[in-house]
Amino acid sequence: MTRRIVVVGAALLDGGRLLAARRSAPEELAGRWELPGGKVEPGEAPEAALVRELREELGVETEAVARVPGSWPLRPPYELHVWTARLLPGSADPAPLQDHDALRWLAPADVWEVPWLDQDVPAVRAALSLLGDGFRSAPGG
Numbered sequence: 292m293t294r295r296i297v298v299v300g301a302a303l304l305d306g307g308r309l310l311a312a313r314r315s316a317p318e319e320l321a322g323r324w325e326l327p328g329g330k331v332e333p334g335e336a337p338e339a340a341l342v343r344e345l346r347e348e349l350g351v352e353t354e355a356v357a358r359v360p361g362s363w364p365l366r367p368p369y370e371l372h373v374w375t376a377r378l379l380p381g382s383a384d385p386a387p388l389q390d391h392d393a394l395r396w397l398a399p400a401d402v403w404e405v406p407w408l409d410q411d412v413p414a415v416r417a418a419l420s421l422l423g424d425g426f427r428s429a430p431g432g
């Protein structure tokens with residue numbers, strides 16, 4: 292059986308905009324944009340991993356809202372799953388504390404302005420199709 296490790300990415304929404312994060316490392320990914328997140332640890336729920344990673348990387352308090360249908364292969368054994376997420380009331384604003392050197396809140400019309408990692412493009416597309424054109428609020432939110 293092939294070992295699979297899930298990387299959770301957040302489609303973090305606030306005020307009708309989606310957060311994109313520019314990777315600062317490793318070298319082959321640096322300068323490209325991604326959905327912030329990281330690896331799910333053994334025994335950890337993906338929603339909990341997402342909240343933990345966003346706290347570590349961005350200094351924010353969030354909650355996962357809904358899984359975006361689909362999964363996207365990364366470098367083996369990793370695969371990307373995406374959840375919509377929102378900032379909790381009173382959370383700090385996101386800051387690029389770890390793994391990233393720039394952040395952008397993208398309005399719907401601007402989503403394709405940043406050079407996403409190739410492997411993130413279908414995941415971002417799926418997130419947008421779940422959210423709808425305006426992405427005013429995450430489903431369930």
Ligand SMILES: Nc1nc2c([nH]c(=O)n2[C@H]2C[C@H](O)[C@@H](COP(=O)(O)OP(=O)(O)OP(=O)(O)O)O2)c(=O)[nH]1
Nearest residue numbers: 298299300325326327328329330365369408410411
């Ligand atoms: N977080 C995240 N990682 C992605 C995306 N697309 C993509 O190819 N990756 C890759 C980059 C990394 O090789 C891997 C996730 O690693 P990470 O560095 O974000 O995760 P982590 O914080 O748990 O890692 P670590 O430093 O603890 O090892 O998946 C994405 O949209 N979000």
